[in-house]
Amino acid sequence: MKALYGLYVDAASAQRAVDALRVASSELKFDAQQIVIVSGEPHEGYDFTDSQATSSPYRWAVLGAVVGGATGYLLTTLSQKSYPIFTGGMSLTPAWTNGIIIYEMIMLGAILTTLVVLLIGAGLPNFKGVITDPEIGMGKILVGVVDPPENSRVELERRLRLAGAAQVKQSIL
């Protein structure tokens, strides 16, 4: 797998490069999914970042909380009924104390679900085909194309430079 990319000093020029590559994808016959953007920090207020926004992690977290709470409820009530102990007049399955366990399980469910949803949503772990450049750590933004068509390499490089690339590089992943 190969990648051709440009390095940009700011998010505005990176956005121009992304726009140029999106236009080029139809002209030069490659999939827009092949466009790759990598940065050392998040950037807000740009189309290439904001288009990734989603509200689904919140819904999943709520679902995880519900599952956690149900698990807590079953753990406390079923075990107290299966292993009854002398309660001195207290209810066999007291809501006050079971509520504390259920509360903690609700939170644990939300935490674990958030972690899993992040890993799946961000495609982690992924040890193959990681595209990176030492310049990213210095604040540059990488915008490029993975496996670009061989016959349009020169044209892509020209468009990347036109968008304001400080450098254009090629890497083998």
Next chain:
Amino acid sequence: MQTTAEQIEQDLLRPLFHSSAKYWIAVALATSLLLAGVAAFAYQLYNGIGVWGINSPVFWAFDITNFVFWIGISHAGTLISAILRLTNATWRRPITRCAEAITVFSVLIGAIIPLCHIGRPWLAFWMIPYPNQRHIWPNFRSPLAWDFFAISTYLTGSTTFLYLPTIPDFAAVRDAATGFRKKIYRVLSLGWQGTPRQWQRLETAMHIMAVVIVPVAVSVHTIVSWDFAMTPVPMWHSSIFGPYFVTGAIFSGIAALILAMALLRKLLHLEEYLRPIHFENLGKLLLTMSLLWFYFTFAERLTAWYGNSPPEMAVFWESIRKQFAPLFWTMVVCNFIIPVPILAIKRLRTITGTAIASATVVVGMWLERFLIVVPALEHKFLPYSWGTYRPTWVEDTLMASSFGMMALLYLLFSKFVPMISIWEMKVGLQAHGGVPVVAAADGPVLAE
């Protein structure tokens, strides 16, 4: 001095590749303390828990004091970090990871202490609820079972809260490292690239975690307080113990955070990042908590005094005037008399000033935990069951080694993980229009 993304990366990765002699001396000291504790624990395992000073009626003493103290210290990190994230306080950026690491390690230490107390830690699995032939089952009505769930949830949440924003920094170390170290960080970074999708998912996850972790943190120390409040022991059976403990926990946590930051600043040469403004802001928080702590301490004792119940008054006078009076008044001096003037006067609210105030608070809050546990257990309702407690060298050593363990874990962590979030500092640069900013002596430039 120009502050650029490149400089941030170089400065914050430097401690991972180069360490000063001072750093290694600190590691050696912390290791010595920890090894002393390991030796004391081995002695305890061989001879039995009778080598401790605990007896009837003082079944809990140094161990539960240390347990409550370290769980309290854990409130420094995750809670403060989460609140500052939710309120979008930009000055939080250099301090969040220092704080979150304190949480994970202190909860870990806090969780180890009950294992020491049970005497035969190899049978600890008996506490895990699973069908068994011994007919042993956890009693979910017991606050100790609540502790298990609360601390497990808090440890899981805090570790996740620490790890998630560290993933991009692990990737930064991966890209800067070579050889075997590169392979380790490749695994730790999970193959992070830094695509817009990954950043978006990470920030959303951090927001959810910040929302979830605040009530978890509050519940943990409330439940720790219920270990006492649910027990019919004089001065324990109190409805304000929950908020009283949470306040004390945040108070001691902030103090520990300030001390850790002052230490890291010198050992890792992070003077340009951990600036006076951070200590001043945390100093203000510490001042607020000191006043709140005094309010709760006064309210708790006023209620007991006004009620004039003989069993409670026995404990009350033991603390205020008799056997424990020197410890009680030392606690008041450490938690209120010394820190309040230092933190209230702007001229004194310097890095040194806040560090001194924090050191006294850490001592004072350990004493507070001790004074909640021991005087009450020595003087229960029936005078014929009263007793005395004196700690032995084994308990003293285990207590000291818990501090050594904390210091060692923290120092080693700083050798493997950037103690200030690199990517969050770069986001701070963007707040200045994406252009390099000039560090000024009088302003919080890198504080962003």
